[in-house]
Amino acid sequence: MILPDSKVELAHRGNKVVYDLGDKIVKVFNESKPVSDIFNEALNLARINEAGIRSPKALEVAQVEDADYGWALVTSKVPGVTLAEKMNAEPQRFGEYLEQFVDFQIEIHGFTCTQLNRQYDKYQRMINSIDQINATTRYNLLERLNGLKSKGFVCHGDFNPSNVIVGEDGQLYACDWAHATQGSPASDVAMTYLLFALNSKEQADQYLELYCERADMPIQLPRQWMPIVAASELARNRKSDEDFLLSWIDVFDYQ
Ligand SMILES: Nc1ncnc2c1ncn2[C@@H]1O[C@H](COP(=O)(O)OP(=O)(O)OP(=O)(O)O)[C@@H](O)[C@H]1O
Ligand SMILES: [Mg+2]
CATH class of the missing domain: 3.30.200.20 (Phosphorylase Kinase; domain 1)
Incomplete structure (x- = not known):
């Protein structure tokens, strides 16, 4: 082209x-x-x-x-404005936009798609590929991964407000599906939590509380996934976030 x-x-x-x-x-x-x-x-x-x-x-x-x-x-093209742009332009309406964001993510988590790559396989591959952590920590992470239930629900894998477009019809559209898998919604929630936490711990906590309340999900579930999703982010090698992610990987701190 x-x-x-x-x-x-x-x-x-x-x-x-x-x-x-x-x-x-x-x-x-x-x-x-x-x-x-x-x-x-x-x-x-x-x-x-x-x-x-x-x-x-x-x-x-x-x-x-x-x-x-x-x-x-x-x-x-989905003509419109991203939720990230809306949240930046009108910080006083953050809570309202966060509700729309969470409701859309819950809606997506209600879909199954048996063709998508399996989340378990993806995390296993990623954990094995990380050279910033030693074999003992990798073993702990894999053991944790094996203990978590794998489900077949659609997980975006990078669900953050810059990947949600408010269309001209007022409906929300999700873009950027590079990291999508079928698996456990709780892991997708843990990933979104970490993405918020990279900028604001306060917004991340607000997000997590709202998701769990509206989806009736125990907050312990996404927390169990956090070391694993942090490790998989680390495998993507975005150098600037390395220390932050490493701090989330210590499995023992999280039991
Ligand atoms: N189909 C689309 N319609 C309208 N805007 C779009 C569309 N796809 C992308 N955009 C805009 O372009 C921005 C970047 O696109 P996208 O999210 O796909 O890439 P990225 O964030 O760079 O990828 P990654 O997160 O995988 O590194 C989005 O935040 C959105 O503002
Ligand atoms: Mg994006």
Whole structure:
């Protein structure tokens, strides 16, 4: 594919740039990104579309015909504003937006999708790949993972307000399904908690309390997952968060 000159840059981070093409969105990755990851994100998205979850439609995976670029994922555009932008613009309405955010996540957790990658396999692979922690800690994490119930519910894997778009129809849409799996909603809640906690412990606690109350989930469940999701975040190698994540991994502190 050829990127049009009219493209507008929406986000630029790490190994990718996200452009608005008017009626479509294109996520362009550099060569460091394994091509299989891009096809996997497209496949996740197609499965999520078919499950009936409000999300952008997967349209195309293509190589960009420009030496500066690598592969691209094209999706439909959901015109609107992200919940993160709304929360920033109107901090006094944070609680109200958080309720919408939580209700949407609970709705997503009500879906099953037997085709999606299995959460257990993904966490097991990630824990085994972390070189920042020793074999003893990895063993503890794997033991903990084995003790937790695996379920078949849709888990976004990176559910945070920047991945939720408030559409022009007033409904919420979730984008960025690169990390989606079928598994336990409690692990997805633990991940969202950690993502909030990277910026604000207070917002993270408010989120966790609200989710558990509205979903009637015991707060102990997401807490049991926290060392595991922290470890899997560590495996993604976002260096800046390393100390914070390591502090969450100590299994013994959490029993
Ligand atoms: N289909 C879409 N319609 C409208 N806006 C979108 C769409 N896809 C992405 N965006 C906007 O672009 C931003 C970045 O896209 P996306 O979340 O997919 O990438 P990312 O956050 O960089 O990926 P990752 O979290 O995997 O590192 C989103 O926060 C959203 O504002
Ligand atoms: Mg995102």
